[in-house]
Amino acid sequence: TDAEVSTRKKTFTEVQTERLGQAERTVLIKCPSKLNEKKLLQYLSSHGNVRSHFFFENRGINALVEFSEKSSIASLQDAVGIPNAAEHHVVPFKSRLFTFTLKNPVSQPAEETPLHLSPQCHIPVTDLIQKLCLADDISSQMYILLNEYQLTEENIKLRFLACSLVRDFARAYFPDSTVKPFGSSVNTFGKLGCDVDMFLDFHDTQKSPTKMKKGPFEMEFQMKRLPSERLATQRILSVIGDCLDNFGPGCVSVQKILNARCPLVKFSHQPTGFQCDLSVSNSIAIRSSELLYIYGCLDSRVRALVFTIRCWARVHGLTNSAPGTWITNFSLTMMVMFFLQKRSPPIIPTLDQLKELADAKDKHIIGGYDCSFVSDLRKIKPTKNTETLDVLLGEFFEYFGNFDFRRNSINLRKGKEVNKPESSPLYIWNPFEQDLNISKNVNQPQLEKFIAMARESAWILQKENKTQKIINKEPWGLAALLIPFGKSNSSKMKNRMKGIGSETIRSLLDSLKLNNANSQQKAVGK
Secondary structure, three states: OHHHHHHHOOOHHHHHHHHHHHHHOEEEEEOOOOOOHHHHHHHHHOOOOEEEEEEEEOOOEEEEEEEOOOHHHHHHHHHOOOOOOOOOOOOOOOOOEEEOOOOOHHHOOOOOOOOOEOOOOOOOHHHHHHHHHOOOOHHHHHHHHHHHHEOOHHHHHHHHHHHHHHHHHHHHHOOOOEEEEEHHHOOOOOEOOOOEEEEEEOOOOOOOHHHHHOOOOOOOOOOOOOOOHHHHHHHHHHHHHHHHHHHOOOEEEEEEEOOOOOOEEEEEEOOOOEEEEEEEOOHHHHHHHHHHHHHHHHOHHHHHHHHHHHHHHHHOOOOOOOOOOOOOHHHHHHHHHHHHHHOOOOOOOOHHHHHHOOOHHHOOEEOOEEOOOOOOHHHOOOOOOOOOHHHHHHHHHHHHHOOOOOOEEEEOOOOEEEEOOOOOOOOEEOOOOOOOEOOOOOOHHHHHHHHHHHHHHHHHHHHOOHHHHHHOOOOOOHHHHOOOOOHHHHHHHHHHOOOOOHHHHHHHHHHHHHHHHHOOOOOOOO
């Protein structure tokens, strides 16, 4: 659609700024069960123009309402009362979360037309498989999967609202601070139901240097000094974590994990239904989000392939939402990007090529690392590669099923295989912190399981007789790859595992049997 194309061409920062602005003018209302949409909007309009709204289900019917003017929220807040505190005592924090109930429910006729509810989670894999079988070809199957799993406009608004509500708390202590989402919520690769990673930023104070230069004095704030930035981060998160825990409406299960490499506060935000992770500004994580945003916007095949590979990996137990020795979704995404850089002609540019296109305003040096790359999508030439997604999917499995992981590492800066700098089973260079391996956690059995699954999938796609399968009402194409390769295939698997250590085969086959049972329930990772 045209709207899609126009949003696609905005820079990452423009999109972020626009959405953060929308979120500031937004409220969330828990609605009565017998709701008349017209009456609700009519009432809200008495406080100012409603720019957009939608309804969703989460412990009842909820409405997200965006006003045109921020002042409308203050007007609405003036009309809202404090809950009756007969059985509970309330913390008198007035937020942008409201509950509306009907004053005299009997006299209100129920809504003639049922409300349209925006889905906030994706369909189960078993339902997806049935949908895929109705498609014409594998490319269409991949786009169906993308459409079912990707974040919707409504879900993104809800994510930014969750950040905006946390920001209201942070501003009690730090009036200039902002809270912004990063990672899968904003990099175009998030799927419905994924957590919201958010960070607290204090560097948003756009002071004009000219003002500071005026006058005869060097001037600075008196601030509390601490021995390390880490300690400051831990203190700030500790206090804001307590604040959310004690005063935050709907903030439950608040966990402070302050000794992690990146200190964070985890909590569940009931009003929006999201699991949230709050940390303090991490510039490199933002650059990674923007880099993926650019790759995701350059060509529609990029996101379709990433979503497909992630779903495939989740079904076969190659990825897992719990931390461990599994390949992470981030590593998997980087492997797909690398594969697309290696096509002939390449489908996406290397990071070094994006750096060459950068101008002065794109310059970012973070902690001694050069994280510069072009932000304006129009400066990047579109690819001449016309390969279909069917071809790319098969080639991806072929490529990594036969990749020399023992000798080579994956480097997205150069877009080529480079000798491994150390002996981790899977070595993927961090695109920005050049001395880090983003897949350091992956062990040999997990890597070998990935290789075996890739070989098996390449083989299924090559040998498949689609017509025969359709006649037999069997899943075909991508659908056939999203069914765990259970016990029936384990003997075939052994043949395709030649050259893979035998000690791993045993653990692999055991894990296959285990996975077969539970992978269809929780079939897809972030």
